[in-house]
Amino acid sequence: MSARSVEDHQEHVSGLLAALHTLAPTALPLTEALGSIVSADVTSPVDLPLFRNSQMDGYAVDAESVRNTPATLAVRGVLAAGSGTPPKHLVGSAFRIMTGAPMPEGADTVIPVEDTTGVSKHAVTINRGRAAGEFVRERGSDITAGMLLVREGTRLEPRHIAALAAVGAATVITYTPPRVAVITTGAELKSAGTQLNPGEIYDSNGPALASLARANGADVVSIARSTDDPDVFRELLSYATSVADLVFTSGGVSMGDFEVVKETLQPLGAAFGHVAMQPGGPQGSAVVNEVPILSFPGNPVSTMVSFEVFARENIRRAAGLPPIASERRPLTAALRSIPGKRQFLRGRRSGDGVEPVSGTGSHLVAMMAWADVLLDIPADVTELDAGTPVSVIPLSAWN
C-alpha cells in the first residue's frame, strides 16, 4: 500500500468491515436482553390494558345509580383479578371488585371500598358517588395494538423490558455485537500485575483495544499476546479468526528487525503502508480466513488513535450504536502542528473551548488519560492561534 490520506484509509477500512453490518440479528430472551440494542422498531401486538378493569378495590356500579348518596345496592358477587370473562352488570346493582379484575359489562364506575359501608354479603351502602369512568382502566388506554412500543436503536433499560413483557413478548430482536479478538505483539510485553525483567514493559494495548471495542458495543471474545516468533503469532491468528468477526493486532508493523505482524501477514496478501497522520502513521490490513484484520502500530497512543479514527464508527454502527459526532471548539492556547500529516493531538474540553494537554509523542499513554478529546488538525495546518475553532473528536464512548 502506498502512502494514503486518512480519508482514503478510512474508506478502505470501512470496505473491509462491511460484513460487520450484515450480521444476523439475535433474538434474546427478555431476561437476558438488558443493555442490548433493539435492531428494529417493536410495535405492540396487543392493546394495553388488555381489557377494561378496575383501578381500585371496591364496588363496580353504574354512575347513574349512585348519583344520590347514600345508596344501598344489591351485591351480586365478588370479582377477583384473574377472574375470567366478566359478568353482565345489572343497572342499580353492584359487584364487589378487586384492583385488576375485569369490569362487569355495562358497569362504568368503581366506588373505592373506603367510600362504602358493608351492609351484608349481599348489599352495600355507597356513601359517595363518582362520575362515569372513574377508577376504570379502559382497554388500550396505555397503548393500542400496532403502536410503536420500543424504537430501533434503543439500549434496553428495565422500563423497556417491563413494557415488552407486558405485551407478552418473550424475546426481543437485537443487534448482534460484532465479535472482536485482540492480539498484541512484542517480546518486551508482560501482563500488568507480573514481575518485569530489565527492558520489559507492561502490555497496555491489549487492555486498551479490548476496552475500546467493548465500550463501542463489541463482544470481545479473545485477548492474546504474541512473542516476535511468527509461529506463535500464526497460531494465535488462526484461533482469533476462528472466533471473531474482526481481529485487531498491535505492534510489529514498522521498519524494525522483528516485525512479526508484517512478516506473517504480508505473504497472506496484507497491505502495509503509511497513512499521512500522526500518531498512527504505519497501518496494515488484511483478510485472513475471511475475517478482516486491522494491524495498528504498537505505540500506545498510536494504537488508541488508530482505533478511534478507523475502527470506532464501524463497530458502533454494527452494534447499533449512534455515531459520535465531532465538535467544534475554540483553542484555549496556540499550537503548532507537523506539516503534511493530519495530527490527532490530545485535548481536554475547558468551558466552551479546548486545551491541548500533551506533547505529540505517541508513547505518552498516561497523558492520554487526561484527554477527553482528540484535536483533529488538518494536514496543511502548521500553526493555530488561541481562539481558533478546531474540530475535536470526543473520546468517551458513553454519552
Ligand SMILES: Nc1nc2c(c(=O)[nH]1)N[C@H]1C(S)=C(S)[C@@H](COP(=O)(O)OP(=O)(O)OC[C@H]3O[C@@H](n4cnc5c(N)ncnc54)[C@H](O)[C@@H]3O)O[C@H]1N2
Ligand atoms: N525506522 C523507523 N522506525 C519507526 C518508524 C518509521 O517510520 N521508521 N515509525 C515509528 C512509528 S511512527 C511507530 S507508530 C512505530 C510503530 O511500530 P510497530 O507497530 O512496529 O510497533 P513496535 O515496534 O512493536 O512497538 C512500538 C513501541 O510501542 C511499544 N508497544 C508495542 N506494543 C505495546 C503494547 N501492547 N503495550 C504497550 N506498549 C507497546 C513498544 O514497546 C515500542 O516502544 O514505529 C516507529 N519506528
Ligand code: MOO
Ligand atoms: O505513527 Mo507513530 O504512531 O507516530 O508513533
